[in-house]
Amino acid sequence: MRREVPLIITAVVGIVFVIQYFIPHYPFNQLNSWFSDWFSIIGACAIWLGALNLIKISADKIYRKRAGWGYAVVIILSFLVITLIGLFEGESFRDFGTKFDWMYRFVYTPLASTMFALLAFFVASASYRAFRARNLEATLLLLAAFFVMIGRVPVGDAIAMKLSIPEVIYPSGVAVWIMNVINAAGQRAILIGIALGIVSTSVRVILGIERSYLGGD
Amino acid sequence: MKKEFLVYIGILILAIILYFFVTEPVTFSPTVSLIIIGLIGLALVLIFVRTIMGKLVGRRTVFSFVAISVVVPFFMTVEQPIQTSPEVQSLYQAVLDLKPGSKVLVSFDYDPPSAPELQPMAETFFSLCLERDLRIIIMGLWPQGPQQAEMALQKVMDEPAIASKNYRYGIDYVNLGFQVGNEFVIQRMGDDISSMFQTDYYGTPYDSLPLMRNITNFSNIDFSFNLSAGYPGTVEWVQVAVDRYGVDLGAGNTAVQAPQMYPYLRAGQLKGLLGGLNGAAEFEKAAGRIGKGTKFMVSQSFSHVIVIAFIIIGNAAFFLGERRRKEEVVE
Amino acid sequence: MNNRNGIFIFLVLIVLMGPGGIVQGQVQDVSNDDATVVDSVSAIPPNVTPVMVRNLTVRDNPNDQGGAIRLNWHLSVDDYDGGKVTAYRILRSIGADGEFEEVGDVPAGNDQFTDNNAEDGTDYYYRVAAINSLKQDGQVLWTVASDSDPVGPVSSSAQWFDFQRVNMFIGVIFVCAAILYFIRQAKSGKELFIRKIAGLDSVDEAVGRATEMGKKIFFIPGINDMDNVQTIAGVTILGRVAQLAAEYETWIEVPVCKSLVMITAKEVVKEAYAKAGRPDAFNENQVHYLTDDQFGYAAAIDGMIVREKPATIFYMGAFFAESLIMAETGNASGAIQIAGTAMPSQLPFFVAACDYTLIGEELFAASAYLSREPKLLGSLKGQDVSKGVILVAIIIGVILESFNIFQLSNWFSVIE
Numbered sequence: 001m002r003r004e005v006p007l008i009i010t011a012v013v014g015i016v017f018v019i020q021y022f023i024p025h026y027p028f029n030q031l032n033s034w035f036s037d038w039f040s041i042i043g044a045c046a047i048w049l050g051a052l053n054l055i056k057i058s059a060d061k062i063y064r065k066r067a068g069w070g071y072a073v074v075i076i077l078s079f080l081v082i083t084l085i086g087l088f089e090g091e092s093f094r095d096f097g098t099k100f101d102w103m104y105r106f107v108y109t110p111l112a113s114t115m116f117a118l119l120a121f122f123v124a125s126a127s128y129r130a131f132r133a134r135n136l137e138a139t140l141l142l143l144a145a146f147f148v149m150i151g152r153v154p155v156g157d158a159i160a161m162k163l164s165i166p167e168v169i170y171p172s173g174v175a176v177w178i179m180n181v182i183n184a185a186g187q188r189a190i191l192i193g194i195a196l197g198i199v200s201t202s203v204r205v206i207l208g209i210e211r212s213y214l215g216g217d
Numbered sequence: 218m219k220k221e222f223l224v225y226i227g228i229l230i231l232a233i234i235l236y237f238f239v240t241e242p243v244t245f246s247p248t249v250s251l252i253i254i255g256l257i258g259l260a261l262v263l264i265f266v267r268t269i270m271g272k273l274v275g276r277r278t279v280f281s282f283v284a285i286s287v288v289v290p291f292f293m294t295v296e297q298p299i300q301t302s303p304e305v306q307s308l309y310q311a312v313l314d315l316k317p318g319s320k321v322l323v324s325f326d327y328d329p330p331s332a333p334e335l336q337p338m339a340e341t342f343f344s345l346c347l348e349r350d351l352r353i354i355i356m357g358l359w360p361q362g363p364q365q366a367e368m369a370l371q372k373v374m375d376e377p378a379i380a381s382k383n384y385r386y387g388i389d390y391v392n393l394g395f396q397v398g399n400e401f402v403i404q405r406m407g408d409d410i411s412s413m414f415q416t417d418y419y420g421t422p423y424d425s426l427p428l429m430r431n432i433t434n435f436s437n438i439d440f441s442f443n444l445s446a447g448y449p450g451t452v453e454w455v456q457v458a459v460d461r462y463g464v465d466l467g468a469g470n471t472a473v474q475a476p477q478m479y480p481y482l483r484a485g486q487l488k489g490l491l492g493g494l495n496g497a498a499e500f501e502k503a504a505g506r507i508g509k510g511t512k513f514m515v516s517q518s519f520s521h522v523i524v525i526a527f528i529i530i531g532n533a534a535f536f537l538g539e540r541r542r543k544e545e546v547v548e
Numbered sequence: 549m550n551n552r553n554g555i556f557i558f559l560v561l562i563v564l565m566g567p568g569g570i571v572q573g574q575v576q577d578v579s580n581d582d583a584t585v586v587d588s589v590s591a592i593p594p595n596v597t598p599v600m601v602r603n604l605t606v607r608d609n610p611n612d613q614g615g616a617i618r619l620n621w622h623l624s625v626d627d628y629d630g631g632k633v634t635a636y637r638i639l640r641s642i643g644a645d646g647e648f649e650e651v652g653d654v655p656a657g658n659d660q661f662t663d664n665n666a667e668d669g670t671d672y673y674y675r676v677a678a679i680n681s682l683k684q685d686g687q688v689l690w691t692v693a694s695d696s697d698p699v700g701p702v703s704s705s706a707q708w709f710d711f712q713r714v715n716m717f718i719g720v721i722f723v724c725a726a727i728l729y730f731i732r733q734a735k736s737g738k739e740l741f742i743r744k745i746a747g748l749d750s751v752d753e754a755v756g757r758a759t760e761m762g763k764k765i766f767f768i769p770g771i772n773d774m775d776n777v778q779t780i781a782g783v784t785i786l787g788r789v790a791q792l793a794a795e796y797e798t799w800i801e802v803p804v805c806k807s808l809v810m811i812t813a814k815e816v817v818k819e820a821y822a823k824a825g826r827p828d829a830f831n832e833n834q835v836h837y838l839t840d841d842q843f844g845y846a847a848a849i850d851g852m853i854v855r856e857k858p859a860t861i862f863y864m865g866a867f868f869a870e871s872l873i874m875a876e877t878g879n880a881s882g883a884i885q886i887a888g889t890a891m892p893s894q895l896p897f898f899v900a901a902c903d904y905t906l907i908g909e910e911l912f913a914a915s916a917y918l919s920r921e922p923k924l925l926g927s928l929k930g931q932d933v934s935k936g937v938i939l940v941a942i943i944i945g946v947i948l949e950s951f952n953i954f955q956l957s958n959w960f961s962v963i964e
Contacts, residue, residue, distance in 0.1 A: 050807030050837035115843035116330035130900035197909030433664030
């Protein structure tokens with residue numbers, strides 16, 4: 001029964017969700033939102049499991065003085081500080097001017113932005129390593145990357161103007177053509193394949209053919 | 218770990234020094250800006266020559282040049298012409314085609330890390346809508362979205378041309394706030410918006426907002442604009458709002474996500490698309506407004522040129538390495 | 549002043565003030581014979597009343613859950629740029645002679661409106677008023693309107709099938725039928741060919757490398773929750789990789805972004821160890837939660853990669869902007885990296901930074917590929933047949949559209 005009950009629930013819910021897409025009549029039109037509400041409730045309850053797991057592992061690391069235990073101290077301290085501040089500030093903890101809002105705007109936001117900004121460096125190093133004209137396909141990739149990069153910034157057209165290049169092959173025009181024709185075609189092909197892959201995986205999960213996610217066969 | 222903490226303390230001390238001693242904004246004159254550009258160009262040429270001579274450049278050099286190319290242009294005085302691409306122009310035209318009094322739904326589906334790219338788009342869009350007397354309904358599928366909307370709206374409302382129109386909250390614009398549920402929120406809005414947003418961002422009941430009184434679902438909305446940095450975002454809006462409910466949708470996306478939207482743009486499911494900071498700058502140009510998008514494009518131009526330069530240097534290193542390997546094989 | 553002069557002056561004042569009072573006060577019934585309503589706080593200029601709309605039609609909104617009535621009309625002849633129409637007001641009543649109340653308004657240029665507040669089974673009558681108004685500094689100075697004749701009765705109802713989606717319905721039936729047919733074929737023993745997928749063939753090699761080097765394997769199942777099919781696909785692959793790691797006695801660590809994924813992954817890894825005959829080698833701490841925040845997760849993974857220097861890293865699931873941050877850090881640390889995602893925007897980053905990448909549907913095919921189970925392989929075949937049909941439809945559609953024949957492509961869009 002440990003495996004049969006989840007499989008039955010998966011099959012019933014999966015088939016109902018497919019059917020409700022085509023039936024606008026009550027109660028089918030409400031099923032989507034009812035189930036999404038339940039998922040949100042379950043997800044909200046489950047978050048405590050994750051938080052407790054994180055604290056347990058960090059505390060264990062500190063206790064056994066494993067490598068990097070100082071960072072575990074930072075994790076636990078940050079967790080406690082932000083939780084306690086939010087709790088003590090009550091319902092309006094997110095309002096402008098509260099300590100929670102201060103931590104959000106001056107601690108969390110710069111940290112998140114910094115991590116996102118690292119992408120600039122990693123894109124440069126990945127491009128430096130990956131864009132090598134090893135063969136014909138790699139050379140075409142390199143040329144496409146060159147035109148898109150130089151065409152998507154104003155300096156590309158400014159250089160083309162200085163070099164008296166005909167306007168029809170200005171980098172911005174070539175970049176737009178690459179994005180609208182070549183890129184769009186590739187994206188469409190990948191999207192169609194992905195959509196069919198999702199349908200196939202979903203059918204397997206709904207019919208109970210794919211059971212690995214339950215924990216083995 | 219001790220070394221790492223020493224580095225953190227060093228950076229903290231440097232930040233404190235800069236905070237207290239650099240009190241005025243630093244701007245380089247055009248001459249100094251050109252000299253700096255020349256020096257960077259010379260440095261790149263030197264690296265290229267060293268690469269040809271067999272002394273390859275390391276990852277840290279690449280990172281240093283990227284950092285310089287992003288940071289230094291903030292202090293430089295450089296102007297560059299911006300051309301508006303067709304997808305940006307079509308979004309601009311779609312807004313121009315709306316009659317005064319039309320209701321525009323703006324969905325803020327991003328958080329602060331994506332704000333440098335998307336916030337300029339939001340500000341320009343609000344400015345355009347308010348100049349044309351359009352009614353704005355704000356919402357968000359990301360928790361920080363409505364907050365970003367408030368910041369953009371506040372900035373635009375302070376502009377003299379907009380401030381003189383005396384727009385009133387609840388009558389001319391409304392912020393419905395954030396709602397959890399991802400694409401299910403969009404789906405339920407297609408039937409009944411008030412079922413998802415019983416109150417607005419400030420707790421006012423939906424029915425008490427004059428602007429929302431006669432708005433039940435998407436059929437009462439004239440145009441939608443989505444600012445997206447991931448999931449849920451433009452893809453979900455196209456799949457649910459456009460395909461199921463026939464919404465007219467424009468989108469602003471981060472540069473990473475924008476290529477994925479071109480199939481929808483080509484199929485007519487999107488009325489227009491702004492891609493990344495470049496899209497923001499082009500939209501500002503179309504709307505006749507100079508904002509952060511235009512100002513930050515100098516940094517973007519520089520960093521693109523630097524990356525292209527290193528790609529050329531990398532290929533030079535690759536071909537020279539191949540030639541040396543072939544020579545060794547022949548020997 | 550005598551009485552006769554006073555009466556004369558009084559009469560003159562009445563004559564002068566009378567018309568002014570009519571113009572500036574509340575006035576009913578200005579220009580045409582149809583009922584018009586006027587509000588004004590200042591003088592209404594002459595010839596501003598617009599002509600009413602024509603051919604108003606009302607019907608139950610089709611293919612919906614009920615409660616909606618659709619109105620269509622022909623625009624007023626005064627509806628043009630600079631014309632007399634600024635908006636249309638929609639009025640509704642329960643009886644043809646009953647009191648009409650406003651249910652909505654649309655700007656000029658619009659010729660349709662959907663009333664979403666109707667009660668199923670109740671008969672309604674509608675009118676559309678062409679409105680002309682003048683606004684200054686946010687205040688409405690005057691408004692004039694021309695109402696159409698009432699049209700009705702009409703009532704709303706819910707439908708049991710959305711005929712706008714009949715093409716999708718046929719498509720779903722076809723794809724599912726193809727998948728089920730080939731699953732049945734595979735079960736009957738028929739040999740099914742599947743092409744090589746380099747990334748999946750190298751899983752053994754990658755796990756073996758970690759064993760030889762005595763280092764860890766990291767498995768990162770993406771940052772979406774268990775409601776995403778990519779996460780399910782990633783967790784499925786985790787089961788196979790964990791079983792291999794258990795057989796080779798290599799430590800596999802699974803840092804996750806969502807609590808529900810942590811619970812599922814723990815069960816999957818535990819079962820994998822049991823299947824490999826090493827249930828006591830499983831450690832609860834192998835699968836652990838980091839944070840829900842996207843960049844906090846990326847920072848934590850980066851830190852773990854830099855400090856612990858794993859030999860092998862798997863990225864299997866849904867990723868966003870953090871993908872390159874993690875993949876480049878892994879590349880710099882010297883780990884062998886195998887990635888798989890169905891996020892088209894992240895594929896280029898993984899291709900550039902990883903040794904092997906499963907592109908899109910290859911991620912969903914991984915479970916079938918690694919297990920070689922006939923039922924799973926059959927579903928891949930059904931998926932491929934569906935793709936073949938779509939490919940043929942695209943080719944035929946492109947040829948037809950080149951000759952201005954649009955029927956086939958119209959059939960693939962939402963039917964109005």
